[in-house]
Amino acid sequence: MCKVKAIKALTLLALLAMLVGTTVYMHDFGSPENAAMDDYFIQNGQAETGSNNIVAAVLFDYRGLDTIGEASVLFAAACAIFLLFRRSEE
Amino acid sequence: MSDEGMSVIVKTVSCVLVVPTVVFGLYVIMHGHLTPGGGFPGGAVMATIVALFLVAYGKDGSRKILKKDCLSAAESIGLLLFAALAFAGISVTFFSNFLANTGNWFGTVIPFGPNPGYLVSGGVLPLMNIAVGIEVFAALSAIMILMFSYSGDDSK
Numbered sequence: 001m002c003k004v005k006a007i008k009a010l011t012l013l014a015l016l017a018m019l020v021g022t023t024v025y026m027h028d029f030g031s032p033e034n035a036a037m038d039d040y041f042i043q044n045g046q047a048e049t050g051s052n053n054i055v056a057a058v059l060f061d062y063r064g065l066d067t068i069g070e071a072s073v074l075f076a077a078a079c080a081i082f083l084l085f086r087r088s089e090e
Numbered sequence: 091m092s093d094e095g096m097s098v099i100v101k102t103v104s105c106v107l108v109v110p111t112v113v114f115g116l117y118v119i120m121h122g123h124l125t126p127g128g129g130f131p132g133g134a135v136m137a138t139i140v141a142l143f144l145v146a147y148g149k150d151g152s153r154k155i156l157k158k159d160c161l162s163a164a165e166s167i168g169l170l171l172f173a174a175l176a177f178a179g180i181s182v183t184f185f186s187n188f189l190a191n192t193g194n195w196f197g198t199v200i201p202f203g204p205n206p207g208y209l210v211s212g213g214v215l216p217l218m219n220i221a222v223g224i225e226v227f228a229a230l231s232a233i234m235i236l237m238f239s240y241s242g243d244d245s246k
Contacts, residue, residue, distance in 0.1 A: 050190040050200055051123040051212035059128065060218045064176060064185030067218075070130075071225055075169050078229040082162065085236045 095148030104139075104146040111139045115227070122219035123212035129219040133226025140231040144238045153239060161232040168225025175214050175221060189213035 027033060041054050041062070049057040059067050095101065119132030144152050179186035189196045190213030198211040210216075 046200060046202055048190065049187050049213060049215060050198060051215050052200065052205065052207055053123050053125065053128075055126070056123045056128055056212070056215055056219070060215045061185065061187050061213075064218075067222070068172060068176060068185075071169055071172055071222055074226060074229045075165060078162075078165055078232050081233050081236050085240045 095151045096146050100146045101151075104142045107142065108139055111142075112136055115223075119219055119223035120209070120216065121207075123215040124207040124209070129222025130226050132219070133223040134230060136223070136227045137230035137234065141234055144234060149239050152235070156231070156235055158232050158235050161228040161235070163228075165225055165228035165232060168221050168223070168228060171221035172218055172225065175218050179214070187213040187215070189217075190215075 032038065041058060045054045045057045046052065049061045051057045051061075115132045115136030117132075118127035118135055119129055122128030122132065140156060143156060147155060176185045179188040182188065191197055191199050192213075193199060196210050196213055196216060198208045200208055200211050
């Protein structure tokens, strides 16, 4: 019992240390370490996709395969719920 | 157990709220390539009206209004439309934006930097936003209807 409590406390302390460490050593807002990709999207996104919203351009054009996976996950979830609740129809 | 929903005031107000909610959801979907938003949030906004209907009309009332078979079909159609648009650019690559910057339909060439925003620009992006919006709206609505209508139904 005492051992479990000690493990719990240690886990929480480790998590707290990680959170504090990330906050302290985080780079400044607006100055990421690797900005090559961001600069490419900002410079060429409008010209290549014709879209003002760079987020939409990344979501549906540059990373379109990721978005179709997202949409399929939602579709699969809806299908699973249709199957689960099928018996109580009628 | 009969569940006829809430009072006539709530039902009327929920009917009135259909118009602004659906208009706002369509706005978010159609301006997805210009302003923050897009298919996912717009579809979720439109699905909130289904939640309101379910609460206002109860299990029995909402079963007559909301048809979940239509929503199931719309969900499939949205995802198929999205995949078809992705495959339409297969002559270059999968998910290539074949409509952008052609000067034709949805191919307006936009200037670099801040601009007033042109609705028919962005190539396949607005069309994909619409497809995803249909799919998300139908999927979320169908999930809510099923889980609301058939939960806690011990009497059967």
